[in-house]
Amino acid sequence: xxxxxxxxxxxxxxxxxATYGLTGLGFTIIFxxxxxxxxxxxxxxxLGGMLGVAAHAAGVPLPLAVLLAVAAATLAGALxxxxxxxxxxxxxxxxxxxxTIGASILIRGVVMLIFGKDTFAxxxxxxxxxxxxxxxxxxxxxxxxxxxxxxLLLGLKSFFSRTMWGRGMLACSYDxxxxxxxxxxxxxxxxxxxxxxxxxxxxGGVILAPITLTAYDVGILLGLKGFxxxxxxxxxxxxxxxxxxxxxGVLESFGAGLLSSAYKDAITFVxxxxxxxxxxxxxxxxxxxxxx
Amino acid sequence: MLRLKNVDVxxxxxxxxxxxxLHVRPGEVVALIxxxxxxxxxxxxxxxxxxxxxxxxxxxxxxxITRSAPERIVRAGLSHVPEGRHVFKPMSVExxxxxxxxxxxxxxxxxxxQEDLEDVFALFPVLGxxxxxxxxxxxxxxxxxxAIGRALMSRPAMLLLDEPSMGLAPQVVRDxxxxxxxxxxxxxxxVLLVEQNARAALKIADRGxxxxxxxxxxxxxADELLENRDVQRAYLxxxxxxxx
Numbered sequence: 001x002x003x004x005x006x007x008x009x010x011x012x013x014x015x016x017x018a019t020y021g022l023t024g025l026g027f028t029i030i031f032x033x034x035x036x037x038x039x040x041x042x043x044x045x046x047l048g049g050m051l052g053v054a055a056h057a058a059g060v061p062l063p064l065a066v067l068l069a070v071a072a073a074t075l076a077g078a079l080x081x082x083x084x085x086x087x088x089x090x091x092x093x094x095x096x097x098x099x100t101i102g103a104s105i106l107i108r109g110v111v112m113l114i115f116g117k118d119t120f121a122x123x124x125x126x127x128x129x130x131x132x133x134x135x136x137x138x139x140x141x142x143x144x145x146x147x148x149x150x151x152l153l154l155g156l157k158s159f160f161s162r163t164m165w166g167r168g169m170l171a172c173s174y175d176x177x178x179x180x181x182x183x184x185x186x187x188x189x190x191x192x193x194x195x196x197x198x199x200x201x202x203x204g205g206v207i208l209a210p211i212t213l214t215a216y217d218v219g220i221l222l223g224l225k226g227f228x229x230x231x232x233x234x235x236x237x238x239x240x241x242x243x244x245x246x247x248x249g250v251l252e253s254f255g256a257g258l259l260s261s262a263y264k265d266a267i268t269f270v271x272x273x274x275x276x277x278x279x280x281x282x283x284x285x286x287x288x289x290x291x292x
Numbered sequence: 293m294l295r296l297k298n299v300d301v302x303x304x305x306x307x308x309x310x311x312x313x314l315h316v317r318p319g320e321v322v323a324l325i326x327x328x329x330x331x332x333x334x335x336x337x338x339x340x341x342x343x344x345x346x347x348x349x350x351x352x353x354x355x356x357i358t359r360s361a362p363e364r365i366v367r368a369g370l371s372h373v374p375e376g377r378h379v380f381k382p383m384s385v386e387x388x389x390x391x392x393x394x395x396x397x398x399x400x401x402x403x404x405x406q407e408d409l410e411d412v413f414a415l416f417p418v419l420g421x422x423x424x425x426x427x428x429x430x431x432x433x434x435x436x437x438x439a440i441g442r443a444l445m446s447r448p449a450m451l452l453l454d455e456p457s458m459g460l461a462p463q464v465v466r467d468x469x470x471x472x473x474x475x476x477x478x479x480x481x482x483v484l485l486v487e488q489n490a491r492a493a494l495k496i497a498d499r500g501x502x503x504x505x506x507x508x509x510x511x512x513x514a515d516e517l518l519e520n521r522d523v524q525r526a527y528l529x530x531x532x533x534x535x536x
Binding site for chain 1: 371372374381382383387394446
């Protein structure tokens with residue numbers, strides 16, 4: 001096994017892992033605000049890719065198509081919260097989670113009816129000429145993926161720790177009753193969290209679409225892997241989710257390269273199961289320190 | 293300043309508060325006392341908008357707030373320190389306090405919010421020492437101070453205090469009650485105080501109401517209530533028969 005191939009696996013892994021990380025981040029944002037695990041998160045990623053393709057095919061220039069896709073998915077996030085979650089807001093978390101699974105099936109079905117079952121590709125953002133170094137090749141698109149992921153991560157980090165809105169969203173998850181007494185509109189925050197998650201997920205979907213192609217059903221697997229990423233990083237920890245995604249992507253890529261690509265998807269779920277048995281708080285999760 | 297007219301509250305079929313009427317004048321500390329389950333907390337959460345009354349009217353500064361959302365009531369200047377403190381445990385002391393200013397926070401008010409933050413730290417030096425510590429790691433008394441400080445950050449005209457002495461050591465309870473007196477004297481803050489510790493509450497209050505199974509059964513100046521034989525028997529633990 002030469003250095004070039006190892007480096008190649010690493011690059012592929014980190015690129016794909018960044019998307020898992022963004023999906024995981026989406027889970028984290030909604031979970032942190034509402035306590036719901038949104039299993040339609042993968043569909044937001046799919047929507048990003050599919051809507052980007054659709055807009056581009058309709059003649060919209062690529063950069064605008066990307067932005068349009070993210071904006072439309074954000075709207076879909078708001079719509080989902082309003083129509084599926086808000087009316088049953090008093091239901092238990094388990095019921096709400098099942099509702100999100102229903103919503104994911106619905107979104108997938110609608111997209112299939114409109115766009116069909118074909119696989120689509122989005123053009124690369126800045127050419128397909130690979131950058132070669134040390135015997136490995138890296139697509140310029142990989143740089144886009146990594147750069148945008150990093151940017152989103154830093155943006156969210158400062159949003160939650162520095163802005164009043166971000167703090168307010170976190171407060172809703174820790175204690176919704178007290179948050180309401182602070183003057184925070186808790187249900188509006190829930191909708192905002194769905195919108196931000198949808199935007200982050202769709203951004204992940206649309207930047208990855210040129211590399212991995214997209215179809216109406218890519219959300220299932222991406223959603224599950226994003227979920228695995230955020231369990232790996234410790235549920236509720238945004239940076240953990242992003243790191244978890246990258247770790248998963250790299251392990252997958254090495255597994256596929258060194259063992260067999262047939263096991264690629266299995267690797268994630270074996271790790272997920274092992275983790276749930278051995279360390280359910282995740283790699284970066286810690287027991288909360290509080291006095292009773 | 294605050295006026296309740298014939299307020300009824302139902303939880304499903306349970307009639308938790310029955311035709312309660314009370315008023316609090318500006319600058320007054322009014323104690324609402326009563327046993328466990330009398331409806332004291334229900335009445336406070338109704339005032340702050342977390343619970344909707346099934347009948348009656350709530351007026352704050354002569355404006356009806358009976359069915360207003362909690363965020364509108366905070367903006368109007370009525371801040372509620374909930375029972376059990378409800379601080380945001382994983383967040384830092386400073387973030388907790390800043391969230392208290394959520395209802396009035398904007399680019400323009402930012403410098404004033406910073407001043408208020410320092411004010412709260414001056415009022416509770418221990419919170420200043422622990423400003424970056426997670427709120428959940430504070431002691432019970434410190435969490436109570438944080439909850440009060442957080443409520444003050446919205447610059448309220450009136451404070452609703454629910455069981456501030458609950459679960460605290462006697463010395464800490466004395467400190468908290470002294471603070472209420474101080475807030476009234478120095479800032480002219482109006483306070484509606486709910487307490488099971490009836491003696492301590494009536495000692496610092498101007499007037500009091502006694503709530504029993506959802507009804508207000510007695511009201512009057514605090515010192516008269518302290519002397520009242522029924523109040524003494526029921527809430528101050530005095531055995532009058534033995535003394536006679």
